[in-house]
Amino acid sequence: MTMMHTSQWRRSIYNILDGLSDGLSHFAGASRVALIICLERNEPFYILDPQNLLDGHQPRLKDLFKSFQDTVSHNLRSEFDPANDPQLTGLIAYGGSCTTLPFQMWFTEEHPDICSKGPTLRWLEYAATQLCADFSQDAGLRNDTSSYVLQGYAQHAIRDYIIDKRSEALGMDTYLRIYPTLNAILGISNTREEGAWPRGKIAFVEPRLLQHVQFLASFPRMEQPLLVNLRHCRKTLQAVENTDRYLISDGCTLAGIAAGELPPGTIVATFEGNHGLVTLDDELICSFASGNFLATNRRPNLVQLEEALFESTVTPEQRHSLFQYTTRVVIRARERKHGCTLVLDLNTIPRNIAGQTLQTPLDLSLPENIDIACSLAKVDGALHISKTSTLLGFACLLDGRAVPGENRARGARFNSALRFTALHKNIIAIVVSSDRPVSVIQHGVELTAQCSWKPISYNCTPPLLSDWINE
Structure with a gap:
């Protein structure tokens, strides 16, 4: 038995499983999480599936087992090297390898009403890097920290995915700050005006691309409402309520009112009362309600x-x-x-x-x-x-x-x-x-009733993947 097999390391893994499942459940609805892992190059593969997420996928995983083993047998790099998506039906997966941890593959459910898989993939990516960090140093100091961070990672996952997509469209040299933008969206969504919830659209445009916006009315630079002044922005939003027009923001202020086509890399927040939607270049990223970002597209799951x-x-x-x-x-x-x-x-x-x-x-x-x-x-x-x-x-x-x-x-x-x-x-x-x-x-x-899953147990010994797929 190696050091990685001690109860301390096992608890580290289950803590991350627990935090990831809890965080995704608040973001996307009740979500199970599973992990396939190899702790050392010459060690076997284990499967940690405390809530039976992977049941029924044994044939596909049996076919993939050889490719998992090949990943471990190749020269491992110090930086994390992502693996190919196993593409299991109804699941979102992310994994890879590094010298610290030869192989790990995370799985969670792809809910039918999910807006985009992107934020969830960034969430799984962060879980993988957290586990590598735990294994590279004394996990006792990080055990609970990893779990707590993963529980509240929703806004960070959305931000990471938006940055990736905007970098693909505009390159790395972008100036629109994503965290303040997301904070402003939530803040405005919770600000009522004379008792009414906000309605209308705000388009957050890359500052250097404002010249391509078809302004119908622009505000003088020194009189533009600051985005941090939520009350002022909420009042101004009334100017585009129930129209096809947008308020235009550079991420710091409201620059004016526009219509028509928007530049690439533009984030649009659509306020629909006490909830709303966030899109990036016509891709629906997430929704928001009650001060939180959510994965649901708010369409009925039928x-x-x-x-x-x-x-x-x-x-x-x-x-x-x-x-x-x-x-x-x-x-x-x-x-x-x-x-x-x-x-x-x-x-x-x-x-x-x-x-x-x-x-x-x-x-x-x-x-x-x-x-x-x-x-x-x-x-x-x-x-x-x-x-x-x-x-x-x-x-x-x-x-x-x-x-x-x-x-x-x-x-x-x-x-x-x-x-x-x-x-x-x-x-x-x-x-x-x-x-x-x-x-x-x-x-x-x-038919839509959800099963009550058993809680994650820290004491169960994970089975070998080779035994599990041949049961």
Whole structure:
């Protein structure tokens, strides 16, 4: 047993796993983390997967095992040498090798609603460099520090990714300071004006490229609002509220109002009330809300609905239409911040559901009918939609017998959908809560329910990768 196998080093690794999982969970939603590692050149590979993230990927990892071994057998460099992405479905991975640590590969989940993988990759990259640093000196002095830093790395990961992308577009010689820009975005997003949340866009342009901006109105240099004066910037933002115009900033001040095409490397913050989005050259980087940056694109996660429709007997055309129109209603309900329930009736002859029926069903392929459906969704009760994408009724009452999966913390709308789908076949219910979560329910089971993962244990001995992939 080498020094690397002592409980001290094992605890260092698990501390980083724990901090990384916790930080990513706050940034992107509940996230598991796994690590494949080789501690010394002539030592075997170990897998640390305390929450079973890599289950099901054994065949692919078995194919990659030889390439991992080849990495260790080559001459190792003192600086970190990134490895090729193993490209496991549904996972984001980053790893590499150096003389301090011959091989490490980190994995985490790629959530369906993620804006960009870039910040998460920078996060994994930092975890890898932290582990190398721990192994190059007395880990006892760094154990907890690494975990704490990784827990709160969101803004740093976004900043690192933006700098990388802007360097590719503009070269290394850039002057727009990213940390103050990100701080200003969060500060303005939390500043109300006469009780109203901010709306509008601010474009942060590389200073030397301001001459290429199509200004509609510019401010004298000595009178430009300072970006650190959040109240002044918030007031000025009203000038572009509900328009296609931008406030233009060089990262220090607001230079004026513009429209049209923006120079490369421009960061745009779109304020949409109590939340917003950050883009870089039309690439969505992240969102923000409640003073935090988040990975979500704020679109409803309806992957389970898509899968349920795929497994049903409806035709591909019907499946596409149902998913498209259902998504529109769900998005509108979330934007308006009201709850609603949609019942997708996949039976050839739709069921009779108590509620307000329509003399002539509304064809949801017509835009005006989608608008009506979105408005009717605000009425208490459920929308009844056929498999041919017609709205049959609204304010429908869902009843049924009690089922084991009921959760009183979720309210009557959720539990009624559980009971109704348990009682009736070929029914899918989508429940939108007023606080934004979306639940897809079928056969009395919530398809979107998340499993409770066991906490990371510091005492478990990691298995050999060779044994794990052959189980």
